[in-house]
C-alpha cells in the first residue's frame with residue numbers, strides 16, 4: 001500500500017508559496033493564544049461540549065479553536081512533518097549504475113538498491129522513498 005501524494009494541504013497560501021496572510025500573528029507560544037491556558041485536548045473538548053445555540057461562551061471557544069488550529073498547523077510545518085507525506089520515486093539508471101531521485105538528485109549505491117540497503121526516505125528531500133522498476 002502506498003501513500004497518496006495528493007491530499008489536502010495544510011494551507012492553500014503555503015501550497016502556492018505565498019506569504020502567510022496572518023504575518024507572524026501565530027509565531028508565539030501556545031500560552032499567548034486566546035484561551036492559551038487550555039491544552040489542545042481541553043480546548044477541543046470545550047468546543048465540543050459547548051451548546052453553541054445558547055452559550056455566551058460559544059464565540060470565545062470558536063475563536064480560540066480557530067487560533068489553535070492555525071497555530072498548530074504552523075508548528076507542524078516547523079517540525080518538518082510535511083515532507084514525510086510526500087513520495088520520492090527513485091529510478092535505476094543502468095548507464096551510470098546510479099539512482100535518479102524523483103526530486104532531481106543522483107545517488108550511487110555500492111551494492112543493491114535502496115530497499116536492500118534499508119533506505120526508507122530520500123536523503124535529498126526527505127520524502128518517502130519508493131523504487132520504480134524499469135524492466
Ligand SMILES: [Zn+2]
Pocket residue numbers: 088101102103104122123124125126127
Ligand atoms: Zn527526493
